Amino acid sequence: xxxxxxNDTYQRSLDQLQNARTSETLExxxxxxxxxxxxxxxxxxxxxxxxPEDRPAFGKRVNEVKKELEAAYQQxxxxxxxxxxxxxxxxxxxxVTLPGRRYSRGRLHPATQTLRxxxxxxxxxxxxxxxxxxxxxxxxxxxxxxxPEHHPARDLWDTFHTTEPGIILRTHTSPGQIHAMREYCPxxxxxxxxxxxxxxxxxTARSEIQFNQVxxxxxxxxxxxxxxxxxxxxxxxxMFGEERKIRFRASYFPFTEPSAEMDVECMLCNGDxxxxxxxxxxxxILGCGMVHPTVLRNGGYDPAVYSGxxxxxGPERIAMLKYGIEDIRxxxxxxxxxxxxx
Ligand code: FA5
Numbered sequence: 001x002x003x004x005x006x007n008d009t010y011q012r013s014l015d016q017l018q019n020a021r022t023s024e025t026l027e028x029x030x031x032x033x034x035x036x037x038x039x040x041x042x043x044x045x046x047x048x049x050x051x052p053e054d055r056p057a058f059g060k061r062v063n064e065v066k067k068e069l070e071a072a073y074q075q076x077x078x079x080x081x082x083x084x085x086x087x088x089x090x091x092x093x094x095x096v097t098l099p100g101r102r103y104s105r106g107r108l109h110p111a112t113q114t115l116r117x118x119x120x121x122x123x124x125x126x127x128x129x130x131x132x133x134x135x136x137x138x139x140x141x142x143x144x145x146x147x148p149e150h151h152p153a154r155d156l157w158d159t160f161h162t163t164e165p166g167i168i169l170r171t172h173t174s175p176g177q178i179h180a181m182r183e184y185c186p187x188x189x190x191x192x193x194x195x196x197x198x199x200x201x202x203x204t205a206r207s208e209i210q211f212n213q214v215x216x217x218x219x220x221x222x223x224x225x226x227x228x229x230x231x232x233x234x235x236x237x238x239m240f241g242e243e244r245k246i247r248f249r250a251s252y253f254p255f256t257e258p259s260a261e262m263d264v265e266c267m268l269c270n271g272d273x274x275x276x277x278x279x280x281x282x283x284x285i286l287g288c289g290m291v292h293p294t295v296l297r298n299g300g301y302d303p304a305v306y307s308g309x310x311x312x313x314g315p316e317r318i319a320m321l322k323y324g325i326e327d328i329r330x331x332x333x334x335x336x337x338x339x340x341x342x
Contacts, residue, residue, distance in 0.1 A: 002046055003058055009039050010065045017069070017076050026080055030073060040066055110342040111212055111331055114319040115194055118214050121238045122192045125231065127216065130191040132176030134198075138166045140175035144298040145255040153254045158200040169198035172312055173215035174255060177291070180217060181299025188220035189308070194315075205327045212315045217291070219301060219308035225258070225290055228309035232262055232288060239318065240264055245271065247282065256289025256310060267321050276326060283321055286313035 013033045020026045032038050044062050047055060108116070119129060147153050157171035176193035193215040201207055218227070229248060236246045245265040253259040263284050266277035273279035288311035293303035301308075316331050323342070325331075330338045 002043075002050060002054070003061060006043050006058070006061055006065060009043060010069065013039065013069055014072060017072055020076060021080060021083075023080060023084065026073070026077055034066065034069060034073070040069065107340070107342065109331075109339065110319050110323070110325075111316055113342060114315045114322070115212060115214070117239070118313075118315060118318070119192070119194070121235055122214075122216065124238070125234065127190045127192045127218075130176060130180045130193050132173065132179050132193050132195060134170060134196050135162070136168055136170040136175050138168055140178055141168060141170050141172075144178045144295070145174055146292050146294045147254045151254065160198050160200055170195075171199050172197050173213040174310070174312060176215055177217050177255075177295065177310060178299050181219065181296070181301060184219075185300035186306075188218075190218050192216050203329060205329070206317070206320075208316070208328050208332065210332065211328070214313050214315060216288075216311045216313075217308065218310075219291065219296070219299075219306055221306060223290075223307045223309060225309070228288060228290065228311070231309075232286070232311060236262070236264060236285075240267070240322075251287060251289075253287055253289055255292050255295045257292045259287070259289035262286050262288060262311075264321065268324055276320075283317075285318055285321070286311050288312070 013029075016029055016033075017026075020029050030038075033040055035041065040062070044066070047059055047062070050058055123129075141159070142148070142151075142154060142157075159171045160169045162168065173193045173195055176195075180189060180191050180193065194212065196210060197213045198210050199207075201209060203209060218231070233246055236244065244267070247263050248260045249263065251259045251261040261284050263282035265271045266274060266281050266283050268274050268276050269281065271281040273281050277283050288309065291308040291310050296303040296306055296308065316328055319325060319331075320328060
């Protein structure tokens with residue numbers, strides 16, 4: 001009796017399975033047949049109600065039915081899934097001949113490109129790169145450079161302070177001069193010191209709170225102002241071309257004496273005067289001067305025997321000149337539309 005019912009259930013389930021044509025109906029079929037509350041599972045539980053003589057035959061058959069239905073289900077599943085995939089592919093019309101998406105290759109930041117050009121030029125002229133720290137002490141950033149506490153020149157270089165008293169972010173690369181001198185003394189020095197500087201100041205089209213500088217330092221016997229002018233004029237020729245005019249203007253820095261600033265003829269208007277050069281025809285690119293005797297002494301050199309020149313230039317300002325960039329904020333704004341132009 002029970003065996004008959006089992007065979008009927010088997011036959012009916014098998015017929016239903018053959019007619020299941022979608023993943024959803026297959027899933028429903030499985031739940032209703034072989035699931036926890038499915039017909040076949042329910043029948044299995046009936047074994048307990050059978051007499052001992054009927055149990056073995058029923059038990060054997062119920063296992064066969066389960067196995068066969070499970071195998072038939074797997075077979076039907078593959079059939080249905082294949083049919084579904086084929087139907088989807090025919091409907092979507094995938095075009096495998098479309099070209100793939102192009103990877104965009106990264107490139108060097110315009111500031112890095114300018115820095116590298118500056119390194120190459122100074123390298124050709126016999127200057128080594130000397131790396132110095134971004135986080136400095138007040139002593140190195142100011143005092144050893146002849147800027148004692150309360151010196152009015154400190155107003156020009158307001159900076160960011162750390163929670164550690166006397167530890168600041170450098171406002172210029174000049175403290176590197178002292179590090180280099182103390183390391184090389186009493187040997188002659190020809191170095192450039194590149195790196196980030198930080199100033200707490202109002203951001204404008206020409207001034208950022210973070211920018212690169214490249215310091216230069218030459219120390220030796222009988223180095224004169226003529227060497228300073230000649231070397232910087234040579235740099236300007238190599239950087240901006242033979243024809244570009246330059247000029248020196250007297251200036252003031254506590255760590256150089258005498259001090260000067262170097263201007264380059266404006267490249268955007270060729271010296272005629274425009275908004276960028278504020279109608280002067282000239283653009284300032286660096287500060288320079290003969291190393292102050294106090295600074296030489298702080299570096300370990302006897303100013304009666306040694307002399308030297310130093311300069312500090314701003315690569316971002318140079319890049320602005322070379323490429324006609326009108327706003328320095330573009331450098332660190334991370335706008336790909338700007339960066340991808342270089
Ligand atoms: C100095 O920082 C001196 N240490 C330079 C120096 C070195 C003079 C050695 C003598 C001997 P100044 O503040 O002018 O000087 O800055 C030098 C250059 O850094 C400027 O000409 C400019 O190109 C760049 N610079 C200064 N401030 C900013 C700023 N906020 N944003 C971008 N560039 C700046």
